[in-house]
Amino acid sequence: MRNTGEGVSLLFVLRAALFAALASTAVFCAEPAKESTANSPKVTAVIQITHDGISKANLVSDESNLYVTESPAFGHLVTKLSLRNAERVVISGAFPDVQALDISSDRTKLLVSRLQGAAGENEFWTLPINAGLPQRLADSTGRYATWSPDNKRLAFVKGSTIFLANADGSAARELYTANGSVFSPRFSPDGKHIRFSIGNTVQNTTSIWEVGINGSHSHAVLEGWEHASAACCGNWTANGAYYIFQVTQTSPSNLTTLWAIADPNSSGKATPLQLTQGPISFGNALPSRDNRRVWALGVQPTGEAVRYDPGQQKFIPLLSGVSATDLDYSADGKWVTYISVPDGVLWRCKADGTEKLQLTSPPERAALPHWSPLGDRIAYVSFRPDKPSQIYLVSLSGGDAQAILPEKRGQIDANWSSDGTRIMFGYLHDAEDLNIEILDLKSRKTDVVPGSRNLFSPRWSPDGRYVAALSPDFTKVLLFDYKTNKWSVWLSEPAGGVSYPVWSADSKYIYFDDLVSDEESIRRIKVGENRAERVFKLEGIERYPGPFGLWSGRMGDGSWMFVRDRSTQEVYQLTLELP
Known part of the structure; x- marks a missing residue:
C-alpha cells in the first residue's frame, strides 16, 4: 500500500505460475497483494492465448474472436483469433498492409487504416469480417480512428488534431488541437466524451486527456498523479465504471503495467489502482463487454546486439x-x-x-558499463532498491563491487582517465545541484570541473583535453577546454537531437545518435567547428528501447553498435474482479 497524495492506492501483484495447457493456451494464476480488499479491482487469473512470437499491435473484439494486427516481415495484416480454441485466420481484403482500429456495433465490419508510408496520411476503410468489399470512409486520412458506441460518429487523429465526422467519414470538422502528438482516441460509453493520449517527444512524456464531443472542457485526466507523465492508451469498461490504461516506467528497467481508474460518477473518487506488476509488460488493454475480462498484449523483452557494416549496409549480430x-x-x-x-x-x-x-545479481540492476584502460576493472551504474543510482567498480574476475563515492545524488556516466587513475562522472538530470566531478581513485578526493554547474551527460576526450556536456534543456552541447579553462557552446540542436555521444579515438570529433532531426542518423561534429555532418542514415532496424532510450555505442575500430528489438508480443486474457 502506498500514498499517492490523492488517497490510498492498492497495488496488486500479478504472479504468473503455470496452471494447465488447454487448446494451445497457457493458464496462469495471479494473487492480489496482501493489502487488497474485496472492494478493490484485481486480476484473478491470466491466460496466454498466442505462442507464435509474431509482433502484434492493436486488439479489437466481437466477444467470440479477437482481431489482431500482426506485423510479420512483409508488412501488416489483420487476423481473427478464436477465443474458444485459439484458431487463427487471416482476414482477407482488397489491399495489403492494414491495421484494425475498431469494430462496428453490429460486429459485422472492422474499421481499419491502410498504411501508406506518409506519417499521418493513412486512409480509413471499413473491412467486412465475413463477406463483402472494403469501403473507403470519405476522403479522411489520419493515423488513429474510432467509432462512437452508437456508430453514428467517427473520431480520427491527424498529427496533433482530433477530428469528428459522421460514421462514414463525411462532414469532418476539427474538434481539438493538442500540444503534442495525439493517439489512442476512445469514446466514452455514453458517447459524450473522447479520451485520448498525448505524446511529447521533447520531454519524452505521455499523458491522458479528455474533451467533450462539442470541443469543451478539455483537461488532463490524471493531473497531479505521480505517474501521469508516463500514462497512455486506455479503454473504458462497457459499463463506464472504469477506465483501464497503461503506465510505462523506463528506469531502472522497462516495464509497462495496467491500471484502473474508477469513473467519479460511479465511485465518488478517482484514484488509479494498479492491476499488474510484472514481470511481463502488459499494454493495449481491451476490456470485454461483460466487464469481467481484459485482453492485452504481453511483451517479453529481448534485445539483439548488432554491429553495423557500412560496406554491406547490414547489421551483423554480436x-x-x-x-x-x-x-x-x-x-x-x-x-x-x-x-x-x-x-x-x-x-x-x-x-x-x-x-x-x-558480475551482479538481482535485485540490483546495472547499466552503462565501461572497461578501465588496463582492462582489469569495469565501472558501471548500479540501481538498487530505494537508493539513488551510484557508480560501482567490479573486477574482471568478479567479486564484491564497490561504490566509488557513496552519496545521495543519483550518479551516471562514468568516464575513465587515460591512465585509469581517475573517473569523471555526472548526475541524473533530475538530481539536485547538477555538476560534473572527477574522483581520484587513490586519494579518494574529488574535484568539480570548473563551470560545470547545471550541466550533465559528460564525455571526457581520450587525450584528456576536452569535456563535452549537455545543457539543462537538452538543446546545447557545450565544450570545456582544459587549455583555456573555459566552456563554449559547441552545437545547438533540438532537444533529443544528441543521444549517446562518443569521442573519436583521436579526440577530434564527437559522434552522436540523432533521433529527432530529419531522418534518424549517426552524425558527428569536429572540434573547432559548429555544424554537424551526417555519417550515415540509420534504417532497416527496429531498435530496442532501453532504460535510457535507444542505446548506441562505438567499437575500437570505429564500428557502430545498436540493439535490435527481438521482443515477442503475445495475446493474453486477464480475468478481473471489478466491484
Whole structure:
C-alpha cells in the first residue's frame, strides 16, 4: 500500500505460475497483494492465448474472436483469433498492409487504416469480417480512428488534431488541437466524451486527456498523479465504471503495467489502482463487454546486439544467443561487458562469447558499463532498491563491487582517465545541484570541473583535453577546454537531437545518435567547428528501447553498435474482479 497524495492506492501483484495447457493456451494464476480488499479491482487469473512470437499491435473484439494486427516481415495484416480454441485466420481484403482500429456495433465490419508510408496520411476503410468489399470512409486520412458506441460518429487523429465526422467519414470538422502528438482516441460509453493520449517527444512524456464531443472542457485526466507523465492508451469498461490504461516506467528497467481508474460518477473518487506488476509488460488493454475480462498484449523483452557494416549496409549480430544491451569492449578488444535484457544483470565474456561470468545479481540492476584502460576493472551504474543510482567498480574476475563515492545524488556516466587513475562522472538530470566531478581513485578526493554547474551527460576526450556536456534543456552541447579553462557552446540542436555521444579515438570529433532531426542518423561534429555532418542514415532496424532510450555505442575500430528489438508480443486474457 502506498500514498499517492490523492488517497490510498492498492497495488496488486500479478504472479504468473503455470496452471494447465488447454487448446494451445497457457493458464496462469495471479494473487492480489496482501493489502487488497474485496472492494478493490484485481486480476484473478491470466491466460496466454498466442505462442507464435509474431509482433502484434492493436486488439479489437466481437466477444467470440479477437482481431489482431500482426506485423510479420512483409508488412501488416489483420487476423481473427478464436477465443474458444485459439484458431487463427487471416482476414482477407482488397489491399495489403492494414491495421484494425475498431469494430462496428453490429460486429459485422472492422474499421481499419491502410498504411501508406506518409506519417499521418493513412486512409480509413471499413473491412467486412465475413463477406463483402472494403469501403473507403470519405476522403479522411489520419493515423488513429474510432467509432462512437452508437456508430453514428467517427473520431480520427491527424498529427496533433482530433477530428469528428459522421460514421462514414463525411462532414469532418476539427474538434481539438493538442500540444503534442495525439493517439489512442476512445469514446466514452455514453458517447459524450473522447479520451485520448498525448505524446511529447521533447520531454519524452505521455499523458491522458479528455474533451467533450462539442470541443469543451478539455483537461488532463490524471493531473497531479505521480505517474501521469508516463500514462497512455486506455479503454473504458462497457459499463463506464472504469477506465483501464497503461503506465510505462523506463528506469531502472522497462516495464509497462495496467491500471484502473474508477469513473467519479460511479465511485465518488478517482484514484488509479494498479492491476499488474510484472514481470511481463502488459499494454493495449481491451476490456470485454461483460466487464469481467481484459485482453492485452504481453511483451517479453529481448534485445539483439548488432554491429553495423557500412560496406554491406547490414547489421551483423554480436554475442549470438545473448539478449543484451550497453556493450563495451576492452581496449585490446579481447573482452566485452554487457547488460542482459530484461533482468539488467552485468556480465563479461571474451569477444567470441566464451568465458561468460555474471558480475551482479538481482535485485540490483546495472547499466552503462565501461572497461578501465588496463582492462582489469569495469565501472558501471548500479540501481538498487530505494537508493539513488551510484557508480560501482567490479573486477574482471568478479567479486564484491564497490561504490566509488557513496552519496545521495543519483550518479551516471562514468568516464575513465587515460591512465585509469581517475573517473569523471555526472548526475541524473533530475538530481539536485547538477555538476560534473572527477574522483581520484587513490586519494579518494574529488574535484568539480570548473563551470560545470547545471550541466550533465559528460564525455571526457581520450587525450584528456576536452569535456563535452549537455545543457539543462537538452538543446546545447557545450565544450570545456582544459587549455583555456573555459566552456563554449559547441552545437545547438533540438532537444533529443544528441543521444549517446562518443569521442573519436583521436579526440577530434564527437559522434552522436540523432533521433529527432530529419531522418534518424549517426552524425558527428569536429572540434573547432559548429555544424554537424551526417555519417550515415540509420534504417532497416527496429531498435530496442532501453532504460535510457535507444542505446548506441562505438567499437575500437570505429564500428557502430545498436540493439535490435527481438521482443515477442503475445495475446493474453486477464480475468478481473471489478466491484
